[in-house]
Amino acid sequence: MFRTEMMDINMGPQHPSTHGVLRLKLLLDGETVTDTDVLIGYLHRGVEKLCESKNYHMIEPYTDRLDYVAAMYENLGYVETVEKLMGITVPERAEYIRVITAELQRIASHLVWLGTHALDIGAMTVFFYCFREREILLDLFEAFCGARLTYNAYRIGGLPWDVPPGWTDRVRHFVKIFPGRQQEYDTLLTKNRIWLGRTKGVGILKAGDAIDFGVSGPCLRAAGVSYDVRKAHPYSVYDRFLFDIPTGENCDTYDRYLVRMEEMRQSLRIVQQALDGLPAGEVMGKVPKRIKPPVGEVYHTVEGPRGELGFYIVSQGEDKPYRMRFRSPSFVNLQALPHMVKGSLVADVVAVIGTLDIVLGDVDR
């Protein structure tokens, strides 16, 4: 007479909290998730293939469109990969400015994560606070390179321009005011009982599983693995700065929250040191007009806000890459989602999507 049925429910691609065109097929037992199917590809543009028909300068704007929330890192990873392939040395000033803008970008990206994550869980106000600070950062980026989202800010061999006059003072001002602003998010969330209830013990991803899935970035560090490309394989001038790698213990959403919050503080520390040590001089190295890397292949990674961001280029000595491949952290991290939400409630799925901090442009490429 009575029977229970599993319910298939489609979450996305049009859903308020799948952060883009992610589609999840959930198999629900009541409100408990028993199975998850992650369906991606709604934003696939074939960027990797496109790159094969563009010369090296023309590829950089494409990298902006991968992880559009942290485009500076896509730029940085790409130009450094080509520089590594060609053995170009970048002037110090350019390296420092790259570090400053990249770390500011990490803060901006984490602010988007915090705002949307909190909004998914229902805390509306945090979102607006985060975007207030992000606005300052975007203004800084706009002053630096003219764009607010897709920057195309670096060039192979250095930077297209030096920073505008007064820019470093504005950054210093931001470094000064930001800790106070971060305190405000802390007050709203960190010790909030509802927030603790919604994030503690939710979406557990143990260190072993995280490594098996290839998860990197804050999600890996929250599982207690102290792996950060900036420390493990220092690129650019990161070996000159003092900063800590925050790690978590409980592998849950709350720890990932704490890790990212601390990362923002550490980024601020790096920006401060880079500003203090900013050398004078040129911002563009000696680079041939036509970029023609030697025959060979190269893989280079940088630590993006979402995790390890890798670029693989096969060159056949032409002005276009023979093969281009991106290791996008969002895509790799997303694989852990079914594992993390198994047995939890629908509300937790939303929290886990938020804590993975995916960008669909990065997932689908």
Place this chain on the structure above:
Amino acid sequence: MISDNIIRNFIIPLTQVLVILGVASGAVAYMTLVERKILAFMQLRLSPRRVGPHGLLQPIADGIKLLLKEDITPDKADRILFTLAPIVTVIPAFTALAVIPFSGGGTFQIFGYQVTPWIADVNVGLVFLLAISSLGIYGIMLGGWASNSKYPMLGALRSAAQMVSYEVPFGFSIIGVMMLSGTASMVGIVEAQREAHVWYFLPQIFGLFVFFVSGVAETNRLPFDLPEAEAELVAGFHTEYTGMKFALYMLAEYTSMIVVASIVTTLFFGGWLRPFPNVEALGFLNLGLDRIHPVLPGYFWFLLKTFLVLFVYLWLRGTFPRYRYDQLMRLGWYWMIPLSIMNVIVTGGVVLLLRR
């Protein structure tokens, strides 16, 4: 010639109902604007300010927009229930206004007839309110079910569980007030607070807490807005609703908010009474309105207190994340119900001791 009887028993109540319905609908419409203004103030952004000065005509524009929207009934929906559900929700919400004493301390003299500032003073007013407020949930359940869609159904299930759970502490928390005042009449409770020389929020602080929390849960507002949690269930039970039917749901929600705020005011904050109503020296608090008519200051104080309670509603929305389904249940059954029962027992004991 209309007989005196018809006027007294039919025309006057009807006029009262119409006036209060009109005022309440207007209040609900402007409540949406107030909510947006206050949230905007908390969230450092601008609120609607294009329609009319400071956006004051925004509710009217919203109303026209909702009226003009296409009224969609999904193919698979149960047409009758789908149409009925919003109506079933909105009627109890407005009915509850019938027993709320908006002011007191006198009556209006209109054409020689005595007109009370409330519609009805039922001797079981509080019980009536409890009964009526529980009915609203049927509309939500029906709507979620009749949509024949998955997200609305989840929303309906959640709201059914939530409202049933919070109905219990909601009921228990007012028993303390009834014991203190010795009456279930809303007017009687306010009068009892005048005689007791204290508003009941002091002796009934736990009752107030439980009542308010359950009230927020009953009206599906953050942090308990699970049935319509937009981040999870798209829009919960009203996902499939458009146009005027959707507007009816919103109307019901905001009316329920106003009703709960009015009940909080009446039960715990002395209703229409000004602060220290028995101290003659504080008569200036009536702002001279009592010289025009003795009922007027009551309106002022009632509205002010209700607005403050509503402000707390919005404040909660601006501050808290949303509870999860199981946590909400745990809060209700493990904390709210025991706390309200404790409150009943302790209040009962104290009342018994004092009477002796």
